[in-house]
Amino acid sequence: MRLGVSPALIPYKNVTEETLPPAIKVVLSDEVMRLxxxxxxxxxxxxxDVANAVAAFHRYLGPIG
Incomplete structure (x- = not known):
C-alpha cells in the first residue's frame, strides 16, 4: 500500500550521491507529502499499539490455553 509520505524507494545498491539528493529535495519540498x-x-x-499487537497475535495464532 502506497501512503504517499515518501518518494519512491531507492534500492540500497542504487543509493549514490546522484540518486539521494533529489529524493531528499522531494521530501523537504513536497507539501502534499508533508501533510x-x-x-x-x-x-x-x-x-x-499494545492492544493492536495482542489482537493481531490472537487473530493470527489463536488464543493460548
Whole structure:
C-alpha cells in the first residue's frame, strides 16, 4: 500500500550521491507529502499499539490455553 509520505524507494545498491539528493529535495519540498506524513503521524499516535499487537497475535495464532 502506497501512503504517499515518501518518494519512491531507492534500492540500497542504487543509493549514490546522484540518486539521494533529489529524493531528499522531494521530501523537504513536497507539501502534499508533508501533510500526508503529518496525518499518518497523528493517526499512529492515537492508536493503542499494545492492544493492536495482542489482537493481531490472537487473530493470527489463536488464543493460548
Amino acid at each position: 500526508k506524513a503529518q496525518d499518518l503521524g497523528e493517526k499512529s499516535r492515537n492508536e493503542d
